[in-house]
């Protein structure tokens with residue numbers, strides 16, 4: 085910038101104004117972009133629609149998987165059989181891609197209920213229940229395999245099926261979208 | 267046609283008045299009438315015109331579809347069925363638009379491989395070529411978002427899988443994805459914004475096409491010999507030679523296009539997309555449109571989420587580097603005996619990847635995909651640079667004229683010196 089004036093060592097008034105104008109334009113531009121970007125985020129109505137949902141576990145038979153939606157996202161509610169629970173617990177956690185014991189994925193005393201998000205952690209397809217090598221889930225899209233704890237055991241999925249926030253309000257009722265307030 | 271004037275002189279008084287205010291007539295004259303075209307161009311050089319035609323066709327059919335289409339998750343599927351059943355000639359508009367997208371990609375792939383074969387991406391046409399790659403990326407984005415609009419099962423799950431690619435980005439991935447969706451999953455806000463962008467992007471493509479043609483008119487067209495125009499005898503004027511040839515090629519292409527539209531309009535689509543979007547069930551076999559299959563195969567070849575996404579984007583990013591990765595001084599593959607073989611192997615590998623992309627990702631398909639993916643990158647990163655040093659090219663003809671007429675005096679051409687390439691390696 086100094087070249088536009090003459091070769092003086094001291095910054096001139098013009099240099100100062102030039103930099104100040106440039107800085108103001110940059111800050112102004114960035115400020116203007118902010119609301120446009122922000123408008124793309126989930127809007128107030130979408131966030132409000134994320135109110136907790138109640139699920140009655142009573143009608144869900146052993147071995148059955150029920151699909152529910154919370155905040156537009158699919159959630160599996162799985163009533164696990166005794167073998168399925170045992171298979172999930174008898175795993176050397178250290179060998180897993182995303183090491184987590186089964187006990188960390190269910191609520192205490194409710195090991196028969198597995199509640200996980202229903203979209204594959206690879207690219208979001210819905211895995212098929214009771215299928216694949218571990219009879220947990222198998223994703224038809226690119227072949228990810230999950231066990232009866234919803235943990236990834238093969239294929240391109242990087243992590244286990246995540247657990248949504250939920251709490252038992254009674255032995256046969258859960259509320260999804262609400263963490264237990266002890 | 268050598269008597270054609272190379273500079274435009276308006277004849278009428280109005281023409282002169284207008285020309286001194288907006289010299290558009292002389293621009294058109296110098297770019298599309300008197301412009302010198304190598305006399306040896308083949309039909310591979312008509313695909314530029316075919317692509318312009320397809321872009322206009324997509325915009326015209328698209329604007330009419332937009333009059334009857336409803337971008338709302340609850341109504342989109344119905345509105346497309348309404349177009350198909352109730353709107354007068356709605357079936358035709360939609361079939362032209364849906365198959366038009368495929369035809370657009372048929373033409374662009376031929377155009378791209380024409381570049382690869384004749385070395386059109388090399389100096390002095392690097393910027394022209396890079397603009398072309400940008401157009402291709404915009405086309406992919408446009409076609410992807412268009413395919414989401416009918417809101418069938420493939421629309422929904424295609425949108426889910428492709429937007430989820432961005433979740434592979436460490437740390438900010440999940441946030442980016444929710445900003446793409448405008449929610450916690452693909453839903454109504456996603457459909458709305460995709461419609462808005464699907465409407466906008468073709469006009470942006472149009473803008474880049476203008477830059478692309480502008481950049482073309484600086485060095486002029488490449489040709490099957492790869493050597494530049496050296497004298498007027500090497501060239502013919504754009505009009506009538508290229509104009510008529512381009513129009514003829516467009517008409518032939520329209521016959522090909524019409525065959526799909528009228529005889530097998532759903533062949534290139536997926537039956538699953540006639541099932542309304544269902545967020546609880548993924549179709550048992552999801553595949554993208556045929557024109558994305560090679561890239562999809564590369565994505566699935568890598569057994570790691572982030573790695574697969576990086577490989578897929580790199581497969582196109584590497585095209586940007588091609589002018590510098592190819593070290594050969596000779597443009598046209600016709601004079602590169604070794605590269606010619608590698609070129610056809612590369613074409614075969616691309617077709618193979620496309621076929622693999624349509625197969626389920628299991629068993630030996632995965633292994634072959636991995637080998638083909640490795641070869642794809644080796645072609646660009648190893649074969650192209652190394653061949654330039656080790657290959658002995660065939661002798662080049664002295665001129666374009668000589669290449670078509672043999673070493674003797676030829677017929678009519680352009681006035682001497684009408685066009686000379688600024689810098690040439692040929």
Ligand code: HEM
Nearest residue numbers: 324325328329331332335360364367409412413415416468
């Ligand atoms: C680069 C140019 C374009 C390409 C490659 C393209 C591609 C596509 C594709 C693949 C579809 C899905 C067709 C189907 O399966 O039903 C589609 C749908 C649609 N496009 Fe385009 N499109 C282009 C330009 C436009 C423009 C300029 C507009 C509007 C001004 C437009 C409006 C629509 C509408 C309303 C639909 C939904 C109706 C339907 O699905 O048939 N398109 N587009």
Ligand code: FES
Nearest residue numbers: 204206207223226
């Ligand atoms: S989406 Fe499940 S494996 Fe890719």
